[in-house]
Amino acid sequence: MKKFNLRFLTKPITIVSALGLLAIGALLPATVFAASSQQTKCSATDLKCVIAAGDTLITNRLNSLNTLKSKISADLSAHKLTSDQASALQADVATNQTGLSNLKSKLDAETDVKAARQDVANIFLQFRIYAVVLPRDYRRIQMDIEINAKNLMQGFASKIQEAISSAPANEQAQLNALFSDYQKQVAAAESQLDTAQQDFPAMTPENFNQNRASYESTKTALDNALKAARADLHQAAKDLNEMAHILGIKK
Amino acid sequence: MTWTTTRRRALILCIALALFLLSLTLVACASRTGASNAGNSNISTSSSQTAPATGSSGDSNSSSIQSINQQVQNAVQNIDGAQNDTNNADATATSEGGPPQQP
Numbered sequence: 001m002k003k004f005n006l007r008f009l010t011k012p013i014t015i016v017s018a019l020g021l022l023a024i025g026a027l028l029p030a031t032v033f034a035a036s037s038q039q040t041k042c043s044a045t046d047l048k049c050v051i052a053a054g055d056t057l058i059t060n061r062l063n064s065l066n067t068l069k070s071k072i073s074a075d076l077s078a079h080k081l082t083s084d085q086a087s088a089l090q091a092d093v094a095t096n097q098t099g100l101s102n103l104k105s106k107l108d109a110e111t112d113v114k115a116a117r118q119d120v121a122n123i124f125l126q127f128r129i130y131a132v133v134l135p136r137d138y139r140r141i142q143m144d145i146e147i148n149a150k151n152l153m154q155g156f157a158s159k160i161q162e163a164i165s166s167a168p169a170n171e172q173a174q175l176n177a178l179f180s181d182y183q184k185q186v187a188a189a190e191s192q193l194d195t196a197q198q199d200f201p202a203m204t205p206e207n208f209n210q211n212r213a214s215y216e217s218t219k220t221a222l223d224n225a226l227k228a229a230r231a232d233l234h235q236a237a238k239d240l241n242e243m244a245h246i247l248g249i250k251k
Numbered sequence: 252m253t254w255t256t257t258r259r260r261a262l263i264l265c266i267a268l269a270l271f272l273l274s275l276t277l278v279a280c281a282s283r284t285g286a287s288n289a290g291n292s293n294i295s296t297s298s299s300q301t302a303p304a305t306g307s308s309g310d311s312n313s314s315s316i317q318s319i320n321q322q323v324q325n326a327v328q329n330i331d332g333a334q335n336d337t338n339n340a341d342a343t344a345t346s347e348g349g350p351p352q353q354p
Contacts, residue, residue, distance in 0.1 A: 042354045053354030064343070071336065080329050117353060124351035131347040138340040142333035149326035156319045163316045226337075230330050237327040244320035 047113045054120040058104045061129040069093045085144040096133055128205035136203040143196050146229050153186045153236055163247055171246055178239045185236035192229035196222055
């Protein structure tokens with residue numbers, strides 16, 4: 001009986017599998033790997049180990065802040081953020097980067113393991129980059145983008161009205177109803193965004209450390225406001241899309 | 252061509268096709284969900300702009316409204332991208348939620 005040899009399959013399978021793995025690899029979120037790099041356990045007196053572990057924690061946070069910085073610049077270039085909005089966000093990133101860099105210098109210079117451990121604790125207590133700063137700043141970007149969308153929609157109102165007024169009479173009622181809802185939704189979004197703006201000052205590492213319940217409740221209120229504004233803006237966009245469709249149909 | 256050779260070729264084709272389809276499906280799924288990344292790379296992929304239209308006065312109302320509509324649809328897509336980035340930031344927040352971790 002002839003032996004069935006699979007060796008000839010090795011090359012094509014390797015190539016196709018590599019392509020498949022590349023596609024899968026590109027899709028895996030970085031979060032899968034984000035938390036895995038932590039926690040080396042150091043002995044009570046191992047100063048070098050504590051410093052090295054602290055340096056890693058700081059570097060991870062600096063990298064994440066750099067990512068946020070690039071994101072802000074990209075959004076500014078794409079006109080998703082105004083220069084004022086981007087400047088305020090970049091200033092917050094810079095403050096945290098400077099603070100962490102100073103803490104790293106202090107940690108690296110420590111000669112006492114207890115002091116080094118306190119520096120490591122301060123990475124969390126004073127900065128809370130992952131728990132507070134990044135969630136807050138990405139929410140701020142989201143809010144700014146929602147505000148800009150809302151402003152855009154408000155700015156277009158008179159042009160939409162103008163287009164409706166020159167539409168055929170038999171379309172006016174439907175178009176006016178849609179426009180009325182459009183305006184209502186944009187106004188509702190504005191109100192939610194006003195609420196959202198008031199929540200940001202309370203989102204600090206201090207509040208996170210000292211009054212966690214209040215911090216979480218503020219964060220929930222902020223999320224609800226952003227979510228509601230987003231839904232309102234989506235509905236307004238849907239209304240506009242329908243109006244554009246009606247107005248775009250050639251008679 | 253022997254029966255064994257034909258079978259081999261068919262098998263190779265089937266495997267290659269299956270893997271190719273799997274890759275395509277995954278890529279399609281990713282683009283549908285916004286394909287945003289997380290953790291250290293929270294950059295959303297949408298690049299549309301939200302600058303207001305400055306349509307010329309000669310534009311017809313219909314074409315003007317189409318342009319306005321396009322800009323508004325882009326703006327709400329930007330919001331969705333930003334929401335994804337917020338979700339990604341929240342996903343990493345849990346690693347720091349408790350008391351300070353000591354090495």
